[in-house]
Amino acid sequence: MAVDIRVLIVDDHAILRDGIRSLLERHGGITVVGEASNGQDALVSIAELRPDVVLMDLSMPEMDGLEATKRSRQLFPDVKILVLTQHDNREYIAPLLRAGAAGYILKRSGGREVVTAIQQVYQQGAFLAPAVARQVIDDYQQRSGDSAPEASRVTVREHEILRMVVDGYSNKDIARKLDISPKTVAVHRTNMMAKFGVQNSAELVRYALQHHLL
Numbered sequence: 001m002a003v004d005i006r007v008l009i010v011d012d013h014a015i016l017r018d019g020i021r022s023l024l025e026r027h028g029g030i031t032v033v034g035e036a037s038n039g040q041d042a043l044v045s046i047a048e049l050r051p052d053v054v055l056m057d058l059s060m061p062e063m064d065g066l067e068a069t070k071r072s073r074q075l076f077p078d079v080k081i082l083v084l085t086q087h088d089n090r091e092y093i094a095p096l097l098r099a100g101a102a103g104y105i106l107k108r109s110g111g112r113e114v115v116t117a118i119q120q121v122y123q124q125g126a127f128l129a130p131a132v133a134r135q136v137i138d139d140y141q142q143r144s145g146d147s148a149p150e151a152s153r154v155t156v157r158e159h160e161i162l163r164m165v166v167d168g169y170s171n172k173d174i175a176r177k178l179d180i181s182p183k184t185v186a187v188h189r190t191n192m193m194a195k196f197g198v199q200n201s202a203e204l205v206r207y208a209l210q211h212h213l214l
């Protein structure tokens with residue numbers, strides 16, 4: 001039997017929280033377990049409710065989303081943080097990924113994309129909205145530094161899969177695009193995580209970006 005994904009909504013605008021709750025509650029497989037209006041309250045709610053995914057805003061009073069993400073990762077490492085924000089600037093994205101956010105999606109995204117982001121963060125451990133992924137990739141590609149030693153450890157097929165992982169594709173989507181089985185994709189993911197000493201897809205994405213593997 002499928003288990004609902006337990007979601008906590010964190011945003012300082014009540015009308016937006018209501019809209020997100022309404023959207024998610026219309027979708028089977030997701031249960032909204034609570035709401036919070038700032039980062040401090042979010043940490044209390046996470047401790048009490050133990051959600052699977054926290055939909056986290058950035059700009060909030062008392063404690064912003066970046067600080068709340070950092071503290072949540074320290075206190076509740078199993079809880080996945082999906083940032084939902086209007087900001088698509090590089091200066092916001094990189095610090096959140098370093099802080100441990102498992103995903104980043106924009107408020108201008110459609111409802112279907114928000115649901116998909118929650119599902120992928122829960123199931124695969126990572127999601128970046130396409131527009132955000134493109135910016136992050138461009139940013140890291142433009143930075144100076146020699147990527148050859150790390151890049152040489154990635155096979156051609158792993159590189160193809162890694163790029164799609166960073167772009168937010170699921171194993172099933174990657175398998176369909178590359179005409180291979182989802183099990184083969186999972187094996188490649190596992191091999192890459194073992195090579196780089198990371199534990200999940202979110203860490204794999206951060207490692208790939210930090211070491212210019214793309």
